[in-house]
Amino acid sequence: MEKVLFIGYLKKTFMVIEDKCIFKLEDCSYWIQEDSVIFSNDNYIQKIKLVKMNERIYLLAGDTTVLVSQLHHAFQSRIFSFFKGWTGHESYSLSTGEIITQLSGQYIRKCVLSPSCLLFYYKNTTYINVSGTCAEISILPPLNNLKLL
Incomplete structure (x- = not known):
């Protein structure tokens, strides 16, 4: 049915x-x-x-x-500066305050000013889709969300 x-x-x-x-x-x-x-x-x-x-x-x-x-667990954001692509260890700041770091070894060169991006969690992995590329990433939360002990 x-x-x-x-x-x-x-x-x-x-x-x-x-x-x-x-x-x-x-x-x-x-x-x-x-x-x-x-x-x-x-x-x-x-x-x-x-x-x-x-x-x-x-x-x-x-x-x-x-x-x-x-x-x-999916949301859209924007890279805060130039997106230079992926070299295997790139890090970028997002307009929503998070900092993302590439985990996969993919190598793709692009140069785009402040592109929009989609972040999503799928099958125990976090990914970012930006300017036609997709990479496995880790995310650091915005500093204003961290609690000091």
Whole structure:
């Protein structure tokens, strides 16, 4: 039996790890693709439906059905300065106060001034998606959130 969880619009898609998509819905929830269905995001502002069938959740967009799971720890921010890409050990400050450090050994050179980014936690790993790249990272919380002993 099919249970409709959401009917609305897809606000944005992000291509991330292992050719998966993250879908941001108009209610600002984030969902990650769990299967290998090719999802065309040419027209990302499209009407979608989230349905629960057989204890799994699917995103239906036109003729495409994608198995998804909700990302509860995802947020958008902006890199506070120039994004120079990834050299294997880059660190960047975010506009929300966090400091992120690259953990993976990926090497990609880009140069973008203060790009927006998506941070998300998936399968025990934290990632950042920025300017078409995705890297495994660690996050230091904003200094104003740290409690002194």
